[in-house]
Amino acid sequence: MITRTATARYEGLGKTGKGWISTQSKVLDQSRYGFNTRFEGEPGTNPEELIAAAHAGCFTMALSFGLANAGATEGSLETEARVKLDQDGAGFKISRSDLRLVASVPGIEESELRRLAEEAKANCPISKALNVEMTLEVEVRAPADA
Template identity: 80%
Template sequence: MITRSARARYEGMGKTGKGWVSTQSGVLQDQRYGFNTRFENEPGTNPEELIAAAHAGCFTMALSFRLAGAGVENGTLETEARVKLEQDGAGFKVTRSDLRLTASVPGVDEGKLRQLAEEAKANCPISKLLNAEMTLEVEVR
């Protein structure tokens, strides 16, 4: 079907190493990452941030298609995904992705919006990929 790719390069090892990540589309081109960007909040990106962006984007698009399928033509959806990285023995594990949706969808009652949002959360491809707990909070405006 569709294959997308990204590249990562890491020079040096461990905490002193430095990495760069690029995407096939070129949207990310040699973006810096490493121990300091992952664990110490220095400028640059990290795998968990990229997973959060992918999950937020995937879920929001999936919900927009579910709403379109229900005949909805207008509205605004905004999602924040918070991906949690925790210690797992000697390593680390992504344990959860918490989605927070803020939606303004005129003409759709809150119950229907919540139902469609839960379906989107369960069925977007990134949700299916993640082996982590997922939550969804919905705010209707």
């Protein structure tokens, strides 16, 4: 079992409160967050952005391993995740995560890449944790040297 940690501190309450998020690795170290960074576009982070980063990273890594297991030895993958936050009665909920992949992987048929991408979308740990509607758009590009 692997355990990862993050901490959040919030001083003040509601819209006027200010928060800081830190991760075990220190990639985030007292990163600012609060109502203004979440809903008003001020500099800082927010939980949905962090979930989008986690989903994009997890899916992309899962796909890279799937491609390696299928015999690919090189290539590039770039994924954008768009996490949607919708109003849910008096509160909010994450309703979906849409993944957009741009891939260039020599030696792998497009149909195989798409199959492996769907498998990664369904089985990466963050996809499983989210349990929300997800879409996957795949753009396959020819290798740069082709």
